[in-house]
Amino acid sequence: MTRIAKQFFCFFVYLGLLLAIASYVHAAAEDAASPGFVSAPATPSSGHDSAAPDVAAPVPGKRELCASGPAPKVEDSVDLGSLDAETRVDLQCLRSSYPQITGLASDAEGLWLLLGDRGRVLYGRYAPAKSIAGGQNMAEVWDVDVRTSMADPYPLEPERPDTPYGVSPGRKRSYDFLVALYGGTPAQVNKQLVPARLVGQPLRLSSPAGMALAATDVVLVEAVRNDPQLRAFLKMEGGFMWRRIAGESRLSPHAFGIAIDLSSRLAPYWRWSKLRPHPLQFSYPPAIVDAFEQAGFIWGGKWHEYDIMHFEYRPELVCKARALRHKFAR
Numbered sequence: 233m234t235r236i237a238k239q240f241f242c243f244f245v246y247l248g249l250l251l252a253i254a255s256y257v258h259a260a261a262e263d264a265a266s267p268g269f270v271s272a273p274a275t276p277s278s279g280h281d282s283a284a285p286d287v288a289a290p291v292p293g294k295r296e297l298c299a300s301g302p303a304p305k306v307e308d309s310v311d312l313g314s315l316d317a318e319t320r321v322d323l324q325c326l327r328s329s330y331p332q333i334t335g336l337a338s339d340a341e342g343l344w345l346l347l348g349d350r351g352r353v354l355y356g357r358y359a360p361a362k363s364i365a366g367g368q369n370m371a372e373v374w375d376v377d378v379r380t381s382m383a384d385p386y387p388l389e390p391e392r393p394d395t396p397y398g399v400s401p402g403r404k405r406s407y408d409f410l411v412a413l414y415g416g417t418p419a420q421v422n423k424q425l426v427p428a429r430l431v432g433q434p435l436r437l438s439s440p441a442g443m444a445l446a447a448t449d450v451v452l453v454e455a456v457r458n459d460p461q462l463r464a465f466l467k468m469e470g471g472f473m474w475r476r477i478a479g480e481s482r483l484s485p486h487a488f489g490i491a492i493d494l495s496s497r498l499a500p501y502w503r504w505s506k507l508r509p510h511p512l513q514f515s516y517p518p519a520i521v522d523a524f525e526q527a528g529f530i531w532g533g534k535w536h537e538y539d540i541m542h543f544e545y546r547p548e549l550v551c552k553a554r555a556l557r558h559k560f561a562r
């Protein structure tokens with residue numbers, strides 16, 4: 233190649249690079265301005281609170297002419313069509329239940345839920361989860377990723393199936409997800425609590441749970457009017473309370489303001505009773521359970537480690553149960 237040809241070659245390469253950099257900076261500005269994008273850049277992290285760092289934009293002044301470098305790492309967006317049917321139902325129910333979820337992302341580790349400036353939470357790993365047999369403490373069995381928290385089908389009323397060992401749909405939770413949704417300290421949770429009422433009794437719940445309870449309240453006020461005996465089961469004994477689960481080290485869902493306890497003297501917790509199963513798991517008034525489930529709450533009476541006084545706001549599980557019921561009814 234002659235000297236003039238070499239100069240022409242370098243001139244066009246330089247021009248091309250300038251145009252590429254200009255278009256990259258423009259696209260980055262659009263991404264930053266658009267809420268709810270799903271192709272957020274990220275690096276692997278172990279928790280929801282590790283916010284995905286921005287991809288470092290190339291600095292024109294430091295880029296050498298005719299030099300090459302690694303392409304910026306950009307996370308894959310999620311192709312929902314490539315996922316299995318159950319994962320698609322899970323993701324649809326999560327997104328319809330929690331508007332805090334702004335997008336989905338995948339990387340070599342797994343599939344993630346993006347929660348805006350609250351970071352990201354693991355939905356599920358691509359690699360099979362490690363066996364839960366042997367060497368694991370109870371916290372690891374019950375504190376799981378979001379996919380595992382939704383894996384056991386929750387039975388909607390009027391279903392009251394047996395609850396042998398291992399059947400406790402909804403008792404496994406993703407604590408990373410709960411912290412991202414509601415906060416990880418008493419002060420953070422407190423900030424978004426709202427006053428609520430149930431059959432004339434005040435309590436405090438996290439905002440979405442409090443709003444959902446209003447629908448339950450309307451139904452139960454009418455139910456008590458028609459059947460005053462229900463009132464004995466509806467004595468308010470706790471909404472938000474920063475505490476651990478009785479007999480365990482993990483936080484109670486009450487600490488996140490998403491759970492309600494009613495009439496503990498009538499409706500026991502498994503650790504306080506010798507009965508397995510407890511007869512109330514089958515005879516507890518269906519009108520009460522149904523009124524809660526309709527609003528997105530699950531009932532602890534449907535767990536092997538039963539908690540008959542306990543209702544918990546888990547709209548994604550109720551959504552999935554409805555979707556599966558609809559599928560099998562066809």
Ligand SMILES: [Zn+2]
Nearest residue numbers: 491492493542
């Ligand atoms: Zn409870």
